[in-house]
Amino acid sequence: MELIEETPYRFRIDRHGQMRVPGVVYASRALLPDPAADRSLDQVVQVATLPGIVGASYAMPDMHWGYGFPIGGVAATDVRDGGVVSPGGVGFDISCGVRLLAADLDRREFGPVRERLMDALGRDIPRGAGRGAVWTLAGQPEMARVLREGSRYAVRRRGGGDRDLYRCEDGGAVDDADPEQVSARAIDRGLGQVGSLGSGNHFLEVQAVEEVYDERVAEAFGLRRDQVCVMIHCGSRGLGHQICTDHVRAMEKAMPRYGIQVPDRQLACAPVESPEARAYLGAMAAAANYARANRQVLGDAADRVFRAVTGRTLELVYDVSHNLAKIETHEVDGERRELCVHRKGATRALPPHHPDLPPDLREVGQPVLIPGSMGTASYVLTGVPGGGAFFSTCHGAGRLRSRHQAAKSVRAKDLRRDLERRGIAVRGASARGLAEEAPAAYKDVTEVVAAAEGAGLARAVARLCPLGVVKG
DNA sequence: ATGTTC
Numbered sequence: 001m002e003l004i005e006e007t008p009y010r011f012r013i014d015r016h017g018q019m020r021v022p023g024v025v026y027a028s029r030a031l032l033p034d035p036a037a038d039r040s041l042d043q044v045v046q047v048a049t050l051p052g053i054v055g056a057s058y059a060m061p062d063m064h065w066g067y068g069f070p071i072g073g074v075a076a077t078d079v080r081d082g083g084v085v086s087p088g089g090v091g092f093d094i095s096c097g098v099r100l101l102a103a104d105l106d107r108r109e110f111g112p113v114r115e116r117l118m119d120a121l122g123r124d125i126p127r128g129a130g131r132g133a134v135w136t137l138a139g140q141p142e143m144a145r146v147l148r149e150g151s152r153y154a155v156r157r158r159g160g161g162d163r164d165l166y167r168c169e170d171g172g173a174v175d176d177a178d179p180e181q182v183s184a185r186a187i188d189r190g191l192g193q194v195g196s197l198g199s200g201n202h203f204l205e206v207q208a209v210e211e212v213y214d215e216r217v218a219e220a221f222g223l224r225r226d227q228v229c230v231m232i233h234c235g236s237r238g239l240g241h242q243i244c245t246d247h248v249r250a251m252e253k254a255m256p257r258y259g260i261q262v263p264d265r266q267l268a269c270a271p272v273e274s275p276e277a278r279a280y281l282g283a284m285a286a287a288a289n290y291a292r293a294n295r296q297v298l299g300d301a302a303d304r305v306f307r308a309v310t311g312r313t314l315e316l317v318y319d320v321s322h323n324l325a326k327i328e329t330h331e332v333d334g335e336r337r338e339l340c341v342h343r344k345g346a347t348r349a350l351p352p353h354h355p356d357l358p359p360d361l362r363e364v365g366q367p368v369l370i371p372g373s374m375g376t377a378s379y380v381l382t383g384v385p386g387g388g389a390f391f392s393t394c395h396g397a398g399r400l401r402s403r404h405q406a407a408k409s410v411r412a413k414d415l416r417r418d419l420e421r422r423g424i425a426v427r428g429a430s431a432r433g434l435a436e437e438a439p440a441a442y443k444d445v446t447e448v449v450a451a452a453e454g455a456g457l458a459r460a461v462a463r464l465c466p467l468g469v470v471k472g
Numbered sequence: 473a474t475g476t477t478c
Contacts, residue, residue, distance in 0.1 A: 092473050092474065093474080094473095096473070129475070129476075189475075199476090200474085201473085238474065240473085241474045
C-alpha cells in the first residue's frame with residue numbers, strides 16, 4: 001500500500017479498489033504502524049469503503065489494530081446520503097473515556113500523605129474483572145434512570161455539584177438514550193458495576209502538573225504547576241460490551257436487506273436512518289450515559305478519600321469519551337451536513353468559541369485528556385480552530401505490542417520495583433495486568449502528542465507526571 | 473475492552 005507523505009505529520013492513501021474516500025493518517029513517519037506486525041493501515045482502507053463516508057477515513061498518531069476499525073480511527077458518514085453507523089467504529093468499550101480532577105493540594109504536600117492516601121484509594125476504588133462497585137443499582141428501574149440521565153442522576157443520588165455536569169461532555173448525559181434497546185443481559189451485567197474501573201489499561205492515577213505550556217488556558221481549565229490531580233480512565237464495563245455484541249449480531253443479519261457488503265464482517269453496519277441503526281445508537285447513547293455515571297461515581301469516591309486524608313477537595317477539570325459515535329453537523333465541501341462521526345480511540349477536541357462548549361471554556365476550547373502508558377506522562381491538550389478529522393485527536397500512547405507479547409517479555413516484579421524506585425506508588429495491580437500494561441508495550445505518548453500538535457489537531461496545555469496508580 | 477470461549 002502506498003502512503004504519500006503530504007506533510008511530516010500527514011500521510012495520504014489514495015483511493016483504490018472499493019474505497020469511496022482516501023485514507024488520511026496523522027502521524028510522524030516513526031509512529032506509523034509496522035505493516036508486518038499491525039494491520040491497522042489496511043483497516044483504514046477498509047473503513048474508506050463504508051457507504052456514505054465523507055472526507056476521508058482518518059487515523060490518529062496513536063493508531064493500532066482493532067476490531068474492524070483501527071483504534072485511533074475517525075470516520076464520518078452522511079446521515080441523509082446513505083451513511084451507515086457501525087458498532088465496530090465505536091468499539092466494545094462504548095464511551096470509554098477519561099476524567100481529570102484537580103486537587104486543592106500541592107505536590108510538596110503529597111509526600112507526607114502518600115502512603116495513607118494510596119492505601120485509602122486502594123481500599124475504596126473497585127477494580128479488576130467481575131463484580132464490586134461503589135454503587136449497586138436497585139434493579140432495572142434505577143438502571144433505566146442511569147441509562148437515560150447519566151451523570152445527572154449519579155450526581156443527584158450519590159453526590160456532586162453543578163461543575164460535575166457542565167465540565168462533563170454533553171453536560172453529563174446525552175438526550176437520545178433508549179434503554180429499551182439495551183438487552184436484559186446487558187442490564188444484568190451492568191447492575192453491579194457502576195463505580196468500578198475494570199481491568200486492562202483502565203486505571204486511577206494520582207498525578208502532578210509537571211509543566212504548563214499555556215498559562216492562560218491551564219488557568220481556565222483549573223490547572224496550575226505542581227498541583228496534584230486525579231485521572232480516571234474507564235468505560236461502560238460489561239454493559240457496553242454486551243450492547244456491542246448484541247447489536248453487531250443484529251446488523252450482521254440486517255446487512256443483506258440493505259444490500260450492504262463490507263470487506264470485513266467486523267465492519268457490520270446499517271444505514272443511520274434504519275431501525276437497526278436507531279436501535280444501536282439508542283443503546284450506545286445509554287452506554288455513554290452509564291460510562292459518565294461510572295466515572296462520576298469513581299471521581300466522587302476519590303474526592304471522599306482526599307477529604308478524609310488531606311482535608312482538601314477534588315474539582316472536575318473535564319470528562320471526555322474517546323469511544324463514541326455522535327450525530328454532528330459539520331461543513332463538508334462548503335455545505336453544512338448532518339454526519340454520524342465515529343471516534344474509536346480518538347478524542348473530540350472542540351476549538352475555542354465552539355457552541356457546544358460551556359461558557360467558562362468558550363475562550364480557550366475543550367480540555368482534551370490524553371493518558372500515557374503506566375508510569376509515564378499524561379497530557380492535557382485543547383482543541384484548535386480548523387482542527388482536521390471533524391475536531392478529533394489522539395486518545396493515548398497507543399499500543400505497540402499485544403498483551404500476550406508484553407506479558408511474555410516483561411517481569412511484573414521488575415516493573416513494580418522500577419515504578420516504586422521512581423516514587424510511583426502502585427496499588428491493586430495483578431502481576432499479569434501490570435506486565436500487559438508495561439510502558440515498553442506502548443508508543444511514547446510525548447511523540448504521539450507532538451504528532452497531534454504537528455498535524456494541527458490539538459495544542460498542548462500541560463504535562464502531568466504520575467505519583468501513584470490504582471490498577472485492575 | 474470483556475463474567476478474557478455461549
